[in-house]
Amino acid sequence: MASQFIGVDYYSIESLLSEEERMARDVVRRFVEEKVLPIIEDHYMAGTFPDELIPHIAGLGVLGATLPEKYGCAGANNIVYGLMNQELERGDSGVRSFASVQSGLVMYPIFKYGSEEQRQEWLPVLATGEKIGCFGLTEPDHGSDPGSMVTKAVETDNGYLLNGAKMWITNGSVADVAVVWAKLNGIVRGFLVEKGTPGYTTSDMKGKHSLRASVTSELVFSDCEIPKENILPNVTGLRGPLSCLTQARYGIAWGAIGSAMACYDAALNYAKTRIQFGKPIASFQLVQQKLVRMLTEITKAQLLALQLGRLKDAGTMRFTQVSLAKRNNVAMALECARTARTILGANGITSEYPVMRHMANLESVYTYEGTHDIHTLIIGADITGIEAYA
Amino acid sequence: MNIYVCISHVPDSTTKVKIGPSGKEIDEEGVTFILNPYDEYAVEAGLRLKEKQGGEVTAVCVGDDVVKETIRKALAMGVDKGLLIKADRSRDSFGIAQAIADVLRDRSPDVIFCGKQSIDYDSSQVAGMLGELLGFPSVSAIVGLEMNGDGSVTLERDIEGGQEISKTTFPVVLSTDKGLNEPRYPKLQGIMAAKRKPIEEIEAAPYENRVQVLEMRMPPAKDAGKIVGEGVDAVPELVKLLHEEAKVI
Numbered sequence: 001m002a003s004q005f006i007g008v009d010y011y012s013i014e015s016l017l018s019e020e021e022r023m024a025r026d027v028v029r030r031f032v033e034e035k036v037l038p039i040i041e042d043h044y045m046a047g048t049f050p051d052e053l054i055p056h057i058a059g060l061g062v063l064g065a066t067l068p069e070k071y072g073c074a075g076a077n078n079i080v081y082g083l084m085n086q087e088l089e090r091g092d093s094g095v096r097s098f099a100s101v102q103s104g105l106v107m108y109p110i111f112k113y114g115s116e117e118q119r120q121e122w123l124p125v126l127a128t129g130e131k132i133g134c135f136g137l138t139e140p141d142h143g144s145d146p147g148s149m150v151t152k153a154v155e156t157d158n159g160y161l162l163n164g165a166k167m168w169i170t171n172g173s174v175a176d177v178a179v180v181w182a183k184l185n186g187i188v189r190g191f192l193v194e195k196g197t198p199g200y201t202t203s204d205m206k207g208k209h210s211l212r213a214s215v216t217s218e219l220v221f222s223d224c225e226i227p228k229e230n231i232l233p234n235v236t237g238l239r240g241p242l243s244c245l246t247q248a249r250y251g252i253a254w255g256a257i258g259s260a261m262a263c264y265d266a267a268l269n270y271a272k273t274r275i276q277f278g279k280p281i282a283s284f285q286l287v288q289q290k291l292v293r294m295l296t297e298i299t300k301a302q303l304l305a306l307q308l309g310r311l312k313d314a315g316t317m318r319f320t321q322v323s324l325a326k327r328n329n330v331a332m333a334l335e336c337a338r339t340a341r342t343i344l345g346a347n348g349i350t351s352e353y354p355v356m357r358h359m360a361n362l363e364s365v366y367t368y369e370g371t372h373d374i375h376t377l378i379i380g381a382d383i384t385g386i387e388a389y390a
Numbered sequence: 391m392n393i394y395v396c397i398s399h400v401p402d403s404t405t406k407v408k409i410g411p412s413g414k415e416i417d418e419e420g421v422t423f424i425l426n427p428y429d430e431y432a433v434e435a436g437l438r439l440k441e442k443q444g445g446e447v448t449a450v451c452v453g454d455d456v457v458k459e460t461i462r463k464a465l466a467m468g469v470d471k472g473l474l475i476k477a478d479r480s481r482d483s484f485g486i487a488q489a490i491a492d493v494l495r496d497r498s499p500d501v502i503f504c505g506k507q508s509i510d511y512d513s514s515q516v517a518g519m520l521g522e523l524l525g526f527p528s529v530s531a532i533v534g535l536e537m538n539g540d541g542s543v544t545l546e547r548d549i550e551g552g553q554e555i556s557k558t559t560f561p562v563v564l565s566t567d568k569g570l571n572e573p574r575y576p577k578l579q580g581i582m583a584a585k586r587k588p589i590e591e592i593e594a595a596p597y598e599n600r601v602q603v604l605e606m607r608m609p610p611a612k613d614a615g616k617i618v619g620e621g622v623d624a625v626p627e628l629v630k631l632l633h634e635e636a637k638v639i
Binding site: 004006019027031056060061062074084 | 402404422459462463466575576577578579580581582584585
């Protein structure tokens with residue numbers, strides 16, 4: 001059955017996609033239409049993550065989509081993965097966050113830096129969604145400056161003893177495995193901590209006005225001892241977690257387009273049917289200007305993401321290019337959400353329309369996975385050779 | 391089991407269709423095509439039957455190279471292989487049924503599933519004609535299917551005011567209706583595998599349409615709505631108009 005949402009494609013970007021890329025996107029688009037949109041507002045209001053979607057999301061092949069088939073993944077290209085993120089986030093940023101944390105921040109480091117045994121153990125079950133993962137880097141007092149983290153690992157006879165706390169962790173309390181970054185002899189290393197390990201506790205963060213359909217937790221390690229084989233053997237230093245963030249930010253750069261499309265679509269339809277002064281508000285110049293601006297920014301963001309994906313597939317993408325796309329596209333989406341809200345007037349604040357939910361979600365997306373400002377400085381450092389944050 | 395699923399390549403139901411310059415066909419410029427929604431039930435039925443009974447599922451489509459994309463959508467859902475019977479897409483229903491029957495006659499199909507109708511031209515003729523041309527029983531618009539131990543199959547159909555349960559034997563042609571099953575979403579792995587699955591191509595025998603389309607017309611533009619009044623006082627007038635003018639109550 002066809003999906004009701006037909007996307008935004010003012011520049012025939014469709015023609016730049018392969019049949020496989022279009023088909024993968026259309027399947028997720030339809031899934032979002034049929035399974036996500038009917039339930040997401042209720043979950044958002046209740047502050048619950050839609051667990052019931054996990055088997056479906058996994059069934060679509062989204063989780064770890066670009067990883068090899070021998071680990072139960074699809075071996076898809078990065079455009080497919082990006083388009084899937086775009087469609088999931090048209091549903092909700094929380095749903096996309098679930099998928100991009102599992103894929104970019106859990107499966108990716110296990111694949112890239114894990115032992116073959118760790119890959120065999122975790123990747124297939126993470127791909128099917130039987131097991132959930134989370135990523136612990138940020139700490140209560142260490143956000144944009146993760147290098148100053150205080151979580152420590154000490155080598156013991158049996159393995160490693162972890163002490164410290166991680167905060168703002170998506171999927172934290174529901175995760176079966178946490179990829180935790182801690183300093184071992186002063187050097188950042190990655191560890192796999194399984195749910196139920198003595199000394200490892202989690203608590204959900206309450207009172208969020210954003211990403212309400214997403215689990216956000218604090219992880220606490222108090223003399224938490226993990227076996228020797230749970231260290232990620234193939235990476236040392238901050239490069240490990242930062243390379244994971246590059247993966248996740250890539251997905252966000254695409255995801256934000258989905259939120260923006262949802263807001264634009266809602267605003268356009270509303271403007272054409274809302275009558276004031278005897279005519280649709282779409283006939284007023286100020287409203288047209290807003291719609292045109294949204295469309296223009298979405299179109300630019302689409303081309304940015306597409307070229308970024310082609311570079312990633314070619315193996316030539318630089319992390320600063322990901323910063324540029326994440327920075328631009330999230331800010332663009334947030335601007336679209338706010339503009340759409342003004343077109344919808346009071347109706348824009350209700351759960352009848354997706355606009356306010358996207359807007360509140362995007363406030364988080366704007367500062368997570370590298371804040372907008374930090375991405376500015378990353379690009380600034382790249383072009384001037386001077387690190388403003390050093 | 392040797393399972394065939396006949397599929398159609400149809401315009402997306404969200405597409406605004408325009409009539410082409412000849413006045414006898416639609417303008418395909420900018421139109422997105424999809425796997426006919428009723429055929430999705432047929433594909434799902436074929437896949438489920440294979441999962442239970444073993445065998446192979448082949449998706450059959452009559453048309454030109456353009457319809458391969460739609461065949462690959464069925465392959466992405468899990469169908470084993472495609473069969474493209476090459477013919478002009480403007481064929482009438484009999485021409486399509488005959489093209490399929492000519493090819494399948496020698497391939498000993500056990501079941502041929504078709505969607506109960508295609509959402510573009512709504513003729514609902516191919517399944518019945520196919521049964522007749524092949525000498526198979528055919529049951530249309532099924533919403534339930536149960537294999538029996540003796541090799542027969544029990545079918546359920548929605549009929550006016552209730553259900554009809556019937557029984558027949560293989561080989562059989564079955565057309566599928568909404569409610570038979572919930573078609574699966576293609577997995578990404580399936581989409582990736584689809585391009586590696588074979589699509590056999592066979593040229594259809596020449597055929598001259600028995601039914602000529604003379605003209606296509608757009609539906610007349612809708613008249614503007616009418617407000618007959620406000621509040622409770624307007625109800626009698628509204629009821630009167632609905633009864634006498636619109637004749638809907």
